[in-house]
Amino acid sequence: VSPGGRRPGNLDTRDDIIQAAKRVFAANGYEKASLRAVARDAGVDASLVHHYFDGKSDLFVAAMSLPFDPRQVNAESHDVAGEAFHVNARGARIVEGFLGMWDRAEGTGSSFASCAGAMAASPAVADAMREFVSERIWSVQTAGNTDDPETSQRRSSMVASQLMGLAFTRYILRVPPVSTDTPAQIAAWAGPTIDRYRLDPLL
Amino acid sequence: VSPGGRRPGNLDTRDDIIQAAKRVFAANGYEKASLRAVARDAGVDASLVHHYFDGKSDLFVAAMSLPFDPRQVNAESHDVAGEAFHVNARGARIVEGFLGMWDRAEGTGSSFASCAGAMAASPAVADAMREFVSERIWSVQTAGNTDDPETSQRRSSMVASQLMGLAFTRYILRVPPVSTDTPAQIAAWAGPTIDRYRLDPLL
Numbered sequence: 001v002s003p004g005g006r007r008p009g010n011l012d013t014r015d016d017i018i019q020a021a022k023r024v025f026a027a028n029g030y031e032k033a034s035l036r037a038v039a040r041d042a043g044v045d046a047s048l049v050h051h052y053f054d055g056k057s058d059l060f061v062a063a064m065s066l067p068f069d070p071r072q073v074n075a076e077s078h079d080v081a082g083e084a085f086h087v088n089a090r091g092a093r094i095v096e097g098f099l100g101m102w103d104r105a106e107g108t109g110s111s112f113a114s115c116a117g118a119m120a121a122s123p124a125v126a127d128a129m130r131e132f133v134s135e136r137i138w139s140v141q142t143a144g145n146t147d148d149p150e151t152s153q154r155r156s157s158m159v160a161s162q163l164m165g166l167a168f169t170r171y172i173l174r175v176p177p178v179s180t181d182t183p184a185q186i187a188a189w190a191g192p193t194i195d196r197y198r199l200d201p202l203l
Numbered sequence: 204v205s206p207g208g209r210r211p212g213n214l215d216t217r218d219d220i221i222q223a224a225k226r227v228f229a230a231n232g233y234e235k236a237s238l239r240a241v242a243r244d245a246g247v248d249a250s251l252v253h254h255y256f257d258g259k260s261d262l263f264v265a266a267m268s269l270p271f272d273p274r275q276v277n278a279e280s281h282d283v284a285g286e287a288f289h290v291n292a293r294g295a296r297i298v299e300g301f302l303g304m305w306d307r308a309e310g311t312g313s314s315f316a317s318c319a320g321a322m323a324a325s326p327a328v329a330d331a332m333r334e335f336v337s338e339r340i341w342s343v344q345t346a347g348n349t350d351d352p353e354t355s356q357r358r359s360s361m362v363a364s365q366l367m368g369l370a371f372t373r374y375i376l377r378v379p380p381v382s383t384d385t386p387a388q389i390a391a392w393a394g395p396t397i398d399r400y401r402l403d404p405l406l
Contacts (some may be wrong), residue, residue: 114323117324119376120375121320161372161381166368168364172329173329174329175333175363176356178364189357196396
């Protein structure tokens with residue numbers, strides 16, 4: 001039992017780990033951060049971090065209050081990678097899934113406005129977020145394609161620009177009908193844009 | 204001379220008016236705010252507001268620390284409206300102009316991150332911004348088109364989603380190459396998206 005009377009396994013310990021993770025991710029970014037460094041910063045044994053969190057991406061999702069189900073971040077990426085990469089009309093599915101996820105997070109501490117505000121206020125948070133998305137999602141999603149890495153990166157960044165912009169317009173600027181229609185309706189207009197960035201010659 | 208020893212025409216007065224304008228725009232939005240209400244809130248004569256600011260849009264740009272040259276907000280809108288509406292390939296020009304403007308504002312108090320952060324933190328600020336853009340820019344830009352109002356609004360909101368997303372990706376998330384290329388290079392990929400939202404059948 002620690003000086004504060006805490007025991008392994010209580011809520012304070014989990015929260016201490018999350019607070020430590022915020023500091024470590026902000027200082028080192030996502031790639032370079034380790035669960036060991038988080039445990040050291042929190043003053044707990046590394047095994048305790050593994051007890052609460054299913055790896056680094058799980059801990060990151062919790063530390064950044066992201067609305068992802070940590071167990072789905074990998075599952076969905078693998079699902080997408082499992083299909084042939086060059087499937088047209090997947091853009092609409094990507095838009096619908098992305099907005100559906102943020103719709104469900106509205107009114108919680110994981111809303112798009114709160115996540116975007118945290119990134120706007122802190123370049124370190126934005127850097128960690130970019131590395132996380134890059135490593136956990138894009139690298140898996142583009143695993144099946146035959147583009148050179150530079151073109152892949154260009155496609156991913158353009159896809160990100162349309163997705164982030166839809167969220168910004170829907171949840172922050174709240175311009176109708178982007179702010180009022182269903183994710184499926186928005187996907188019908190924006191899906192072809194995503195597919196163009198994913199598949200067409202860009203220049 | 205006021206109790207504080209101020210005279211009409213000094214910097215304090217101008218700043219008082221800007222602070223009052225922030226309160227009035229946040230409380231009433233852009234459309235319903237009046238220069239008279241701002242003068243009342245600042246405790247100055249309405250003529251003094253007109254002395255410092257060339258109308259409501261000029262005052263709004265100052266109050267929101269926007270990187271627009273107030274005198275250009277109208278001029279450029281009229282310029283665009285003056286051309287035939289259905290000109291293809293204007294999308295690239297819109298993207299290049301939009302990013303060029305925010306590029307010049309980087310490192311100042313009018314950076315995209317600071318404006319986006321203010322909108323993310325306050326729905327009232329975001330509402331006023333949406334009304335401002337809607338009334339001063341979109342309504343003029345779409346003046347020459349023959350779409351019904353609902354379709355016009357849909358086109359404008361989709362254009363906004365791609366523009367805001369490019370800025371978010373370039374200045375906040377900083378994903379290369381969107382964060383590293385020139386506005387003209389980005390315009391080459393994103394321009395056709397803007398033109399599709401402006402001109403093509405959407406559904």
